Amino acid sequence: MTTPAVIMMIVAIVVVWGGLAASILYLRNKPELTEGEIEDPDMVRQDTERLHEPHPFRDT
């Protein structure tokens, strides 16, 4: 491969695969916001009901 192609490949891999690795680590370290308001039980019940309806679940 030529030098410009190698450089561009490294840039793409660092940005995209590096971004994936970084975002996975971030999610693992900070999985959930524990501060702030908490939903009341009614809301949780509604949400659970809604979640059991068929709904979009992935991208294309």
Add this chain to the structure above:
Amino acid sequence: MTTSNAPVAAEQRETWTSSTGFILAAIGSAVGLGNIWRFPGVAYESGGGAFLIPYLVALLTAGIPILFLDYSIGHRYRAAAPLAYRRMAKPTETLGWFQIMLSFVIAVYYAAVIAWAASYFIFAFNLRWGQDTLGFFVGEYLKVGDPEISTTVVPAVAVPLVLVWVAVLVVIALGVTAGVQKVNVIFIPLLGVAFLGLVIRALTLPGAMDGLNAFFTPDWGALADLNVWIAAYSQIFFSLSIAFGIMVTYASYQRRKANMTSSGLVVAFANSSFEILAGIGVFATLGFMANQQSVQVSELEGLTGPILSFVTFPAVINEMPGGAIFGVVFFGSLILAGFTSIISILLGVAASVQEKFGLSRRGSAILVSGVCAVLSVLLFSTTSGLLALDTVDQWANNVGIVLSAIVMTVLVVWVFRKSETLRRHLNAVSTFQVGRIWIALIGVVAPAFLVIMLGQKLVSLVNDGYEGLPQWYLNLFGWGTIVFVVVAAVVLSAIPWKGRDDEKFVPWPDVDKEVTR
């Protein structure tokens, strides 16, 4: 994302969100035909190396910010796109329908690509495509004819296409979409393994490095070509399913304190990771094909975007030890990935119809899928199917979705001034905090650039047409698609809700006070 979010204590939630299962599900939810089929084709048509820089810029400055915007609207206003927009600001309901109609159009042609994959799954058992994978796909399989409204049905395409729709309707009518979603737990990793195997083999073929040079060598001159930029942006929008209602609707089903932005980053980067991998595999194969024909990669003839993956992957499979096994696994799991994506799209359209018209969940899903199925079979099972698909895809994405992204960002940020509320909403539920730069990106950078690109694209489509197709054909399938989506959006928004919009809905949490962490 293939995750279920039953209400659990904060501690348990924390374990789930950080668990390998959740992360794998998030990654798996990102891979689909957008990555494996569409990306390599768009990159090739845009000149390979010329494409990569606009693509990375699009991901970081528009893809992720607009994914967050979709998430914030759906998650805060808790409804499918039309109602979520209506709850944000009444007049924006039309935008919601515009987006949902775009996803309807996408479902219509997406099924055709799944049908191709289904045929190739069968062909893979005895590598029926032979050595001339291009001639086989275009000539022997699709029997591509003239740009016309052909009534000559190609049975080899029509049969799998009908079967795809029968399968969709059965799954939706039985209400087993959640079960199909679980099937992905097996098939997405399988797809990953087969896909990785093909890419590695492709890299070891003679000429592969020439292909990689074509994919990665930046073409600085081409950076001035706005058509390359718009192709990059709309590819990001298509494969992340943003700006056409799917992610708005998806987010509305997530629990109120779901960690939206952090998981969104995983999805977005995973999505592009698969695309880069697909690009490497497909371009390495192009290098190999050029090597076989003793020509340059740029001199390969007869290749166009929509057919590229169906020409290159079989060519690698031919060269694999145990090629048939890899082919069967690859195309088999690709069908499942595509199949679950189309179900996901249709459920988004169905949820919108159900909320507005008060039909049953299942009834609206069957209605939507049935209409989609008829259009899909009529348009794509004949000798003019490929041309229709290419044309509809071009207009739906490069005009429709780009226009949708512009209108969405301008309405949210400038007309109804909801961006700060939405930013606070995201920060109130997510661990990855979104700064004001997000508002600058969705409010200024993305829309300004998209307007310039769209303007130039419209001029080029009007003046130069597309792929040398006759004007009446472009009017019907290209501009006609946009007119159809706009008219449907206006008509659907004009119909009264009769109280089904739950006007007393109160968004949660209350973010009018600055949320401090």
